[in-house]
């Protein structure tokens with residue numbers, strides 16, 4: 001079966017790069033907004049009888065998910081035989097519980113929506129905390145790709161004698177993997193969240209930087225408060241100015257400024273979400289993950 005890549009608006013660069021890596025054609029989608037704000041998508045190429053890979057950057061997902069669903073439905077109606085979604089950042093993974101009475105568990109609802117939209121999903125380091133794997137909520141085939149090889153390679157190139165630091169217990173999975181690949185030590189801090197922009201972070205007793213440069217690594221940087229607070233704590237403990245690396249950079253310009261005011265040495269992110277801090281390319285890793293679905 002032939003494969004064609006369709007880029008959702010904003011994902012054209014990633015789609016092109018993946019098309020080169022996977023040796024298949026890529027096309028773009030037209031998104032028109034009517035005066036009342038409703039949108040309509042239009043496929044610019046035939047998809048009849050083909051496997052379609054929809055490529056989307058799903059930060060700010062509320063505006064982007066409906067066009068994705070419309071594009072998938074249109075492709076299906078126009079003869080696509082199989083539909084895959086490549087979404088390097090998978091949104092709505094953090095609300096995985098009813099933290100306050102009456103709250104929606106958006107992870108589950110979003111998973112149900114995407115599972116009814118496409119046949120398979122390729123994503124990178126989704127925020128799996130309470131769910132053991134995506135299979136707990138997604139009913140389609142999924143493939144999780146780790147950014148750790150690209151992050152480890154980048155840190156190795158850029159930072160002399162690093163020690164990898166996780167700002168909270170959830171980050172241990174990513175931090176341990178990155179550190180192991182580089183043969184560097186790692187330490188994981190503990191965090192208590194009191195609100196969207198209010199976190200407390202602690203270094204474990206006895207933790208020592210051993211003259212190394214701290215590199216904070218986390219999956220998501222959103223408000224930036226986790227990284228900023230962790231940076232304050234590290235500096236206060238005499239660890240020097242930490243570097244900060246995030247897989248998914250969701251933060252705005254004000255949050256980037258706040259991080260620099262917190263005294264970080266450098267902020268870098270993977271290009272799962274287009275952002276001024278993108279320094280680590282993950283397309284080759286994503287392409288590898290996609291290949292498993294292209295065999296038939």
Ligand SMILES: O=P(O)(O)OC[C@H]1O[C@@H](O)[C@H](O)[C@@H]1O
Nearest residue numbers: 218220221222223224225226
């Ligand atoms: O503190 P901000 O940047 O808002 O949020 C990002 C943090 O919130 C967690 O779920 C992520 O794993 C990360 O540690």
